[in-house]
Amino acid sequence: MVTPRPIFMEEIVKVKRPSTNTLSSEDSKGPLLDPKEEEPPSLLCPYANPVELSSQEEFRKRFFKDISPAMWDDWRWQIRARIRNQQTLSRYLKLEPEELYTWKGDWHPPMAITPYYLSLFYEKAPDDPLRRSVVPTIDELVATEGEAQDPLMEEGQSPVPGIVHRYPDRVLFLATSFCSTYCRYCTRSRVVGKAKRLVGRKRWELALEYIKNNRQIRDVLISGGDPLTLGDEAIGWLLQRLRAIKHVEILRIGTKVPVVIPQRITADLCKLLKRYHPLFLSIHFTHVRELTPETEKAVSMLADSGIPLGSQTVLLKGINDNTEALKALFLRLLKNRVRPYYLYQCDPILGSSHFRTKVQRGIQIMKELRGFISGYAVPTYVIDAPGGGGKVAIDLGSVLSITEEKVILKNYQGREFVYPNG
Numbered sequence: 537m538v539t540p541r542p543i544f545m546e547e548i549v550k551v552k553r554p555s556t557n558t559l560s561s562e563d564s565k566g567p568l569l570d571p572k573e574e575e576p577p578s579l580l581c582p583y584a585n586p587v588e589l590s591s592q593e594e595f596r597k598r599f600f601k602d603i604s605p606a607m608w609d610d611w612r613w614q615i616r617a618r619i620r621n622q623q624t625l626s627r628y629l630k631l632e633p634e635e636l637y638t639w640k641g642d643w644h645p646p647m648a649i650t651p652y653y654l655s656l657f658y659e660k661a662p663d664d665p666l667r668r669s670v671v672p673t674i675d676e677l678v679a680t681e682g683e684a685q686d687p688l689m690e691e692g693q694s695p696v697p698g699i700v701h702r703y704p705d706r707v708l709f710l711a712t713s714f715c716s717t718y719c720r721y722c723t724r725s726r727v728v729g730k731a732k733r734l735v736g737r738k739r740w741e742l743a744l745e746y747i748k749n750n751r752q753i754r755d756v757l758i759s760g761g762d763p764l765t766l767g768d769e770a771i772g773w774l775l776q777r778l779r780a781i782k783h784v785e786i787l788r789i790g791t792k793v794p795v796v797i798p799q800r801i802t803a804d805l806c807k808l809l810k811r812y813h814p815l816f817l818s819i820h821f822t823h824v825r826e827l828t829p830e831t832e833k834a835v836s837m838l839a840d841s842g843i844p845l846g847s848q849t850v851l852l853k854g855i856n857d858n859t860e861a862l863k864a865l866f867l868r869l870l871k872n873r874v875r876p877y878y879l880y881q882c883d884p885i886l887g888s889s890h891f892r893t894k895v896q897r898g899i900q901i902m903k904e905l906r907g908f909i910s911g912y913a914v915p916t917y918v919i920d921a922p923g924g925g926g927k928v929a930i931d932l933g934s935v936l937s938i939t940e941e942k943v944i945l946k947n948y949q950g951r952e953f954v955y956p957n958g
């Protein structure tokens with residue numbers, strides 16, 4: 537069988553990193569795109585029927601007058617045109633002093649925001665939830681006790697580069713370290729957007745070999761970075777190789793692409809993905825405002841392709857840490873056939889204290905959701921245990937006592953009920 541050679545995004549978009557230990561004016565510009573790496577226009581994506589006029593249309597007309605709607609809707613253009621430093625960002629919005637700090641060190645991913653995602657918040661205040669999740673602030677430089685570069689000890693549970701094998705029957709396959717837009721609270725901040733590439737044919741082959749040799753692996757979660765930033769050919773190559781392994785029963789992809797470049801979800805991509813069922817998709821959503829007509833269209837195309845969709849949301853201080861915000865998000869997701877899967881307590885990566893809420897806050901919110909809205913709209917609240925213990929579901933206190941005779945339960949209204957345990 538002839539397998540096509542995958543095209544890796546890193547080969548298309550060359551990332552030049554500023555040095556990590558000097559604080560020069562060069563640093564504040566952030567990494568630059570290599571202009572030689574332009575794509576030929578033949579790669580225009582077929583996502584040509586924009587659903588309705590939305591904020592992005594106004595934004596495009598105001599700031600990207602010379603960019604045609606077809607170009608704007610080309611996901612490769614969206615990636616090439618990412619806003620990658622404060623200087624460029626300040627053309628579109630007025631940055632606060634705390635957003636203008638000079639980027640330094642290795643804890644965090646570089647800044648990158650697609651024009652599409654920027655169009656969702658360019659007119660909003662500094663405390664806007666979407667702005668806070670992707671625009672770096674000086675708070676990132678404050679490391680506090682208990683934080684670590686790799687709190688989940690993924691490196692320690694990585695038998696081969698790019699594989700994290702923590703649970704008996706499933707692995708995490710880090711297919712790329714590239715994302716179109718970097719979330720400032722990223723659990724994988726230590727690797728994403730960095731020169732230390734997770735991608736490359738040899739690395740993928742080694743990871744595939746590991747999966748092939750470990751027959752207890754029946755579930756492969758492809759993540760990164762964002763695997764959907766890879767080209768169709770690379771995605772198809774990887775899925776096909778994984779599907780060829782007999783004991784791999786289900787495949788999953790973790791992505792934020794439908795939220796930050798919905799243009800990437802093309803008819804061709806859907807056609808490709810549906811060839812590898814059972815394939816699940818976990819989409820990273822943070823806020824209800826991310827459910828634009830474009831994202832709803834993308835999600836609907838995926839659901840129509842028979843892909844079960846789940847969402848993963850990180851509980852973030854000042855961004856979504858209130859019951860109303862999460863209720864609106866989860867109900868809207870469910871309406872779009874996305875099943876809220878996990879609500880994560882924010883991982884204690886270095887410089888994350890401004891994002892982290894108390895666990896009590898999360899429990900309170902969960903108690904205000906469970907029972908009040910459809911069970912399908914309520915995710916499991918988890919902490920990914922520091923040290924590599926895996927995801928631990930947080931007890932919401934519904935079992936008051938268990939004896940040989942009876943179980944005393946507390947319902948969503950706080951009323952007590954007895955189950956006969958005899």
Ligand SMILES: *Cc1c(COP(=O)(O)O)cnc(C)c1O
Pocket residue numbers: 700701702703706707708757927
């Ligand atoms: C989250 C995670 C998984 C998947 O866990 P599920 O609870 O099955 O969704 C697998 N491996 C690693 C290392 C993970 O962090």
